[in-house]
Amino acid sequence: MDNRSLGHVPTPPEIVQAMVALTAPLPASRCRVLEPACGDAPLLRAFRAAYGAGHALVGVELRPPATCPPDARIHAADFLLWRTDERFEVVLGNPPYGIVGDAAHYPIHALRERKADYKRACHTWRGKYNLYGAFLERAVRLLAPSGRLVFITPATWLVLDDFRLLRGFLAARGRLEVFAVGRVFPRVNVSAVILRFTAGAQGLALYDWRGCVGAPRLCRDQPRYDGDLIRFETAATQAWERSGAPLGEAFHIRFAARSTEFRASGLTRPAPDAGDVPVLTGRNLAAGAIDYAACYSGLWMRREDAHQLRAFYAEPHLVVGHTKGARLVCAVDWQCYPWREEYHLLPKAGCPADWARLEAYLNSAAVQRHLQAMYRDLTPHMTRTMLARVPLPQG
Numbered sequence: 150m151d152n153r154s155l156g157h158v159p160t161p162p163e164i165v166q167a168m169v170a171l172t173a174p175l176p177a178s179r180c181r182v183l184e185p186a187c188g189d190a191p192l193l194r195a196f197r198a199a200y201g202a203g204h205a206l207v208g209v210e211l212r213p214p215a216t217c218p219p220d221a222r223i224h225a226a227d228f229l230l231w232r233t234d235e236r237f238e239v240v241l242g243n244p245p246y247g248i249v250g251d252a253a254h255y256p257i258h259a260l261r262e263r264k265a266d267y268k269r270a271c272h273t274w275r276g277k278y279n280l281y282g283a284f285l286e287r288a289v290r291l292l293a294p295s296g297r298l299v300f301i302t303p304a305t306w307l308v309l310d311d312f313r314l315l316r317g318f319l320a321a322r323g324r325l326e327v328f329a330v331g332r333v334f335p336r337v338n339v340s341a342v343i344l345r346f347t348a349g350a351q352g353l354a355l356y357d358w359r360g361c362v363g364a365p366r367l368c369r370d371q372p373r374y375d376g377d378l379i380r381f382e383t384a385a386t387q388a389w390e391r392s393g394a395p396l397g398e399a400f401h402i403r404f405a406a407r408s409t410e411f412r413a414s415g416l417t418r419p420a421p422d423a424g425d426v427p428v429l430t431g432r433n434l435a436a437g438a439i440d441y442a443a444c445y446s447g448l449w450m451r452r453e454d455a456h457q458l459r460a461f462y463a464e465p466h467l468v469v470g471h472t473k474g475a476r477l478v479c480a481v482d483w484q485c486y487p488w489r490e491e492y493h494l495l496p497k498a499g500c501p502a503d504w505a506r507l508e509a510y511l512n513s514a515a516v517q518r519h520l521q522a523m524y525r526d527l528t529p530h531m532t533r534t535m536l537a538r539v540p541l542p543q544g
Contacts, residue, residue, distance in 0.1 A: 158334050160191055160243040160301065164343070167361050168299045169195045171328075171345045172239050176295045180238040181205045185228040185288055189214040192241040193221050207237070229267050229283055236293040242300045244284030246339065248277050273318050276311035279303070286315060289322060289346060298346040303339050304329065304527040307379035310534050317376035324350030327379060328358040328365050331526070340526040355379060378534065380523040389519045390540055397537025399500040404471075404533075405488040406458040411448055414458055421449040428487045431470050436512040439468070439480045446489045455487035462487050467494040467504060469511070473531055475524035477539065479511050492536060510542045 160168075169192065180200075184192045187208035197206060197218055206221035209228045217223045224231065268274045271283040281302045288298055306312040307327065319325055326345040333341055343358070353374035358365035368381050380386075396402075411417045411428060418425065427433075427444035434440075455462035463485055469492040470478040481504045482488070496502040510516065516539065524535065 158243065158246060158337055158339075159188075161333055161335070162191075163361055164243075164301055164330070164333055165191050165195045167330075167358075168192060168241060168301060168343060169199050171299045171343065172196070172200075172241065172297055175200065175239065176293070176297050176347075177238045179203055179205070181207065181235065181293070182239040182241065183237040183288070183291060184208045185240070185242045185284055186210060186244055187223065187242075190217050190221060190223070192243070193218050196239070196241060197221075207235070227263065229270055229287055230263070233291070235291070236296070237291055238293050238296045240288045240292060240296070240298040240300075242284065242288060242298075244281040244288075244300065244302065246279060246281050246303055248279055273312075273314040275314050278311055279305070282306055282312055282315045285344075286318060289319065289348070292323075292346075292348040294349055296348045298348075299343065300346075301330070301333075301341055301343050304342045305530075307342065308524060308528050308532060308535065309530065310532050313376070316379070319346060320353075320374045320376040323348040324352050324354075325374060325379075326354045326356070328356045329525075329527075330361055331359040333361070340528075353379065355381065357381075380527075381525060382523060386519050386523050390538060393540035393543050395537055396494075396539045396541055398497075399541060400494040400496055400502070402533050402536055403459070403461060403493045403495060405490050405493055408446070408448070408489055410458060411446075411450075411487075411489060416454045416457060417448040417450045419447060419449070422451075424451060425449040426452045426486055428489050430489050431472055431491055434468060434470050434478060434480055434491065436478050437480050437508055439482060439484075439486075441484060441486060448489070450487060452484075452486060455485070458487065459493075461493055461495050465504065467502075467508060467511075468492070469494065469531065469536060471531055472529055474526065474529050475517075475520045475531075477511050477516055477520055477531065477536070479508055481505065481508050492531070492533065506542065511539070 182196055182204050184190055187210045190208045193206045193208055202220055206218055208221055208223040209226050209231055211227055213223045213225045267283055271286055273286045306315055324347045328343040330341050330343055352372045355369040356365035357368050428446040428448040430445045432445040465483050467479055468482050471491050
């Protein structure tokens with residue numbers, strides 16, 4: 150097993166220094182300091198260089214390095230299953246990133262046999278949980294009273310629905326200070342944040358610290374936080390969201406059938422028969438337009454059979470792109486084709502839809518501007534919750 154197969158991404162030196170600096174002021178004069186999944190312990194080394202040798206340094210690593218800081222104890226263990234009675238004043242970490250599983254698009258196959266154990270040990274595990282979320286929960290549980298955690302992670306936990314339980318867990322146990330640092334990992338397309346978490350405190354602060362040069366800019370500060378989405382909210386975006394009824398109140402937001410469902414149905418073919426249509430994907434979708442000809446999914450079927458997978462395929466409705474980040478890209482499917490994934494809007498009872506007007510509004514520059522202001526590059530996905538909160542046009 151190499152480090153990449155375990156979801157390890159090396160921490161850039163400037164980020165190591167920024168994270169160590171965020172531990173100050175230290176919660177104790179002599180600290181017990183933990184680095185989970187420590188590799189060769191860059192954070193412990195930097196902590197020792199910054200604050201001296203009077204602290205107890207502990208690392209946990211599946212495959213301990215040949216060399217480590219001379220005064221550190223390194224445990225050869227899986228951090229998520231490691232048992233200890235010790236509690237720590239400081240926890241510093243760059244946890245592994247990735248989803249544990251067997252599927253080809255799950256990057257961490259090496260740990261797939263431990264997934265059930267991880268789920269039992271992690272109370273915030275939900276959906277296609279990314280491993281770094283489990284590391285965050287476990288590390289917070291090992292903090293001493295008033296202890297401080299500083300982690301660098303992908304930004305997705307701020308807004309994705311799979312991390313709803315994690316956000317609530319963190320909100321109930323301490324104060325969150327989130328520093329958005331952007332794409333700081335070379336050759337890795339991940340927008341990152343540094344979280345400074347203080348056990349026993351309250352509230353939330355969100356900073357923009359892209360480039361990590363100079364003082365971070367405070368974008369949001371609130372004395373109470375309940376685990377809601379963490380976004381770059383402003384008075385303008387808050388007023389916009391209050392300007393109309395939330396889209397989720399008037400529409401059901403459904404997710405289309407996945408590739409596995411299509412293949413298991415017996416209704417699709419890898420090459421078209423006469424009269425077949427392609428199963429459409431997000432690549433067929435553009436703002437206000439659908440390419441009905443290209444077959445990016447590699448699957449063909451009879452259009453009249455599509456309703457057997459999802460009933461809503463049989464009627465015109467609005468399709469919204471799922472992997473468009475903070476861009477809202479949608480079009481009305483007037484021809485009623487089968488779709489692989491993407492969101493599909495269906496009016497609730499008593500809420501008739503003006504499809505053409507809604508399509509134009511959701512694709513408008515004003516909607517894109519507000520979404521970009523709130524979500525920036527925090528996630529590559531448009532989540533159901535993000536979509537449901539978009540206000541409907543007035544009138």
